[in-house]
Amino acid sequence: MTDSAITASGLRKAYQDKTVLDGIDLDVRAGTIFSLLGPNGAGKTTTVNVLTTLAKADGGTVRVAGHDLATEAKAVRAAIGVTGQFAAVDELLTGQENLQLMVDLNPANGGKRVVAELLERFDLVESARKPASTYSGGMRRKLDLAMTLVGNPRIIFLDEPTTGLDPRSRRTMWSIIRELVGDGVTIFLTTQYLEEADQLADRIAVLDHGRLVAQGTPDDLKRQIPGTHVRLRFTTVAELHEAARLIADSTRDDEALTLRVPSDGGTKSLRALLDRLDEHSLNAEGCTVHTPDLDDVFLALTGRTAEVVAK
Template sequence: MENKIVVKGVNNSFKKNQVLKGVNLTVKSGSIYALLGANGSGKSTLLKIITGLHAMDSGEVFINDLEITHNPRRIRQTFSLNSQTTTTDEILTGFENLQLIAKLRHLPNTDEVADKLLAQFDLTEARDRRVATYSGGMQRRLDIAMSLVGEPEILFLDEPTTGLDPKSRNDLWAAILDLKQRGKTIFLTTQYLEEADQLADQIGFLQNGHIVATGTPAEMKQLGGHSRLQLIFPTTDAIESAQKILLDFNMSVGTDGSLLIDLTDGVTTSLKALTLLSNHDIPISSFQVLAPTLDDTFMQLIKEA
């Protein structure tokens, strides 16, 4: 899979504050890359630099092997940027919004282009309604549909699901995954760990101006520490007895009162703990193995930073 976007050593400062410090990243063609970070971490700044909307102090950005500062016009024809705020015209209908963008791009068959995108984003029934009557999720889907007029190869999404309810968010996730299936390369910024986990082929953690970790969702979760054995007991006495028996294990108490044991030796640790509890006749209501989550990784990386 070829590299679609390559960022090398990007630095950027605002007044005396260095926002980005030697950022490097690579996005493969036909994949979804999620740039994850807390508010104020520099995600939007980096996105503007990659798309040529903001000058960098130093570094290089390549899209389709072309350097962005030397080939801005040619490169901008290959991508579309969808910002945090929707750019739809609420006075117009959904169809009219798409038709207008198609005309501005001098495309033939503007009606056909508009209807195709309305169908792709499940907006056909709302075709002739004013956008002011659309829900937030519908407006966001229409906004992304407008970004796809002209069939750009790359789509940049800046925190696409901010402010959406769970159903609208899930609908938009499905639409983004469908775009990937259609061969689009997608670069998105998000502060939502679940979003990165659900969508991304590759995740980059931006912290203190650096990409402090990168990898697939599964690889990133491993940075959050060991899997843990969760033990739930029927009574307080059983919990107290178990804590005394399991003193030699790396153990903590969960917010729900369960006991959590780090599986430093994997299955071997689980067997040892369960055998000890059985030998001492300590009853267990249930148990399960909890794999590390992106939340664990995020907290671990912040702690290390």
């Protein structure tokens, strides 16, 4: 595999008269986590379906694991693993039987040894002989991902893998994803949880109405959005009033006794601000730097807040 695990150029997909993907370009580096974000209906799942050979593109070129998607679909499928939005486990079978079924479908991948290793890795040993119908949502998700790993894929597509999980189960899944990348696996992640992308992704692409509206690292995207500021907290209204008079373009909050000062967040500008306060014998009880988060990025790029996206 080259340094790029997945590349796409001018990718297009339409259903009847509705264009779902309108010429998107992607470059996912090997051994990284790439996160595709977007509101419901933006085209995230369609993108995954096309890249994993589950749907045929109407236009553009794609290479996955070094193979041309249009002419080498079988080779692409051999190199990837897919975990969809809903755990694809057989609830009538035990966890161990679900894994064994996958091994039976991939007999070259180690047999019972692989089953035992995956049960151990995903902390499913104690529940291995219990029906999957008795598993919690988090356990089903772990089993589903373990089943995906039976084929030893080098690229794994995770389509909203933590939807519906409680915070503890979600963080457990995050740890597993990081371990996979540590082993050299490439992760293509779609998610509606902005914190998840912020925590995990090396690079993020924002998809809206079938078009990529931004790409970059989480910090790159945040820097594109204005709003970085220093927040100063004072102990008296008199100090707050004097600081507000002294610092142009600041915004005061009398109830919280805080002053919001536009800033680039750098140490040089912060030092200059504090020195100015010191010159006038003003002492702030607290000082914090606030930068835009991915919620702000979403609002700026798609016109929708994270609360809307997460529904």
